[in-house]
Amino acid sequence: MKYIALVLTLLAAPVTAQQVPQSAAEVQMSFAPVVKQAAPAVVNIYAKIVREVRATPLQSDPFFERFFRDTVGEPKPRVQNSLGSGVILSADGIVVSNYHVVGMATDIRVVLNDRREFGARVLLGDEDSDLAILKIDAPDALPFLPLRTSDTVEVGELALAIGNPFGVGQTVSSGIVSGLARSGGSGGRGRGYFIQTDAPINPGNSGGALVDMAGRLIGINTSILTRSGGSNGIGFAIPADLVAAFVAQSERGMTEFGRPWAGINGQALDADMAGTLGFDRSGGIIISGLHPRSPFLNAGLEVGDVILNVGGAAVNTPLEMIYRMSVTGLGAQAEVTYSRDGIEQSAMVALIAAPEEPPRDQLTLAKQSLLPDLTLARINPAVISELNLPLEVEGVAVLNVGPFAARTGLRAGDVIIMLNGVPLNHPSEAAAILSGEVRRVEMLVQRGAQRISIRFRG
Missing domain, CATH: 2.30.42.10 (PDZ domain)
Structure with missing residues (x-):
């Protein structure tokens, strides 16, 4: 009887340790409050791009063009429609989306969550970063999403992707932040530093929001890594800090994104290279070349130095370094920590645009x-x-x-x-x-x- 009582006690222990839900809120976990707060600031974007379609590639050749003009006619314009998403960032109608959605468009229509529709114009765009800042003029104040500082985002956080996949209408998918400092992989658009998520992202989600559980924008969904064309659980979002840098430049009237110039050649210091060069650890960027006008050279860095962090953030690839410089902004200075002969040093590097010196004399x-x-x-x-x-x-x-x-x-x-x-x-x-x-x-x-x-x- 003692053994039977002991077994019954062991079987009963896990049951008695569990907490019985006391309310409906404890029974049902829901993202509905976050969605209700964030969704009105996510918009659908319809863009038209007019391209000339030629009957034969020889029509593009200046010598053969005249022979085909009479037989096949002039090149015909063809309208291509682009579908994507965007995020309202201010009450006065500043919207961010992907460059590949609106960058070459001749007509842009923005449809709000409440079905209101507005024309939009591009204020600033950059193909390399795959970001574009738009402006819509609405009679009333618009709902918008606050930006969250990107360095506070951690792997494992819950995240929601909101957009218009396949044109079916605004859709929400959930997942987690599954990686940071990603280069976008072979299927990624743009160049630089991405947040990786496993929240399902599909065509049409481009330019949509990746938000945290407080309804703050942590990234702009830009691409997926896929072999089938559908979401395989690896999506990439452009961090909110870079979005903030774009907004700041658009407010200054810039139409092209000003990216700080490094003027260096460098590569990631991996374990094999570290062992060959006698470094005690991998990580960082080893400098293999410096332009005579490089701000890093002017700050005292030399070929062979290993850049460890920029502005207090570790960098392990040249793209990470350029990202850190970009979010700090033109005209500022960034503290750069580097290693020379195994000794860590620091220097203040001026973040400048690539100089037009000597003049290009075009x-x-x-x-x-x-x-x-x-x-x-x-x-x-x-x-x-x-x-x-x-x-x-x-x-x-x-x-x-x-x-x-x-x-x-x-x-x-x-x-x-x-x-x-x-x-x-x-x-x-x-x-x-x-x-x-x-x-x-x-x-x-x-x-x-x-x-x-x-x-x-x-």
């Missing part, structure tokens, strides 16, 4: 040139940043190829290093050589990491 070649309408520029930090060129590149940059240079194989973004054996440093030097007096031309061109030779006769 030049478009004359009609009588061998390559008329070819537009060239002297290389400086601003041109390097604009065209994503290597820091150490020399020559003249191609900004626009024009009709004839395109047929030689030259592309916008190329750098002409040498022309007929003459090294180039200024667009005027190329203009003189291509003045029309020469009939045979040989170019040494750098395209990305490759060097190619282009030959043609005038």
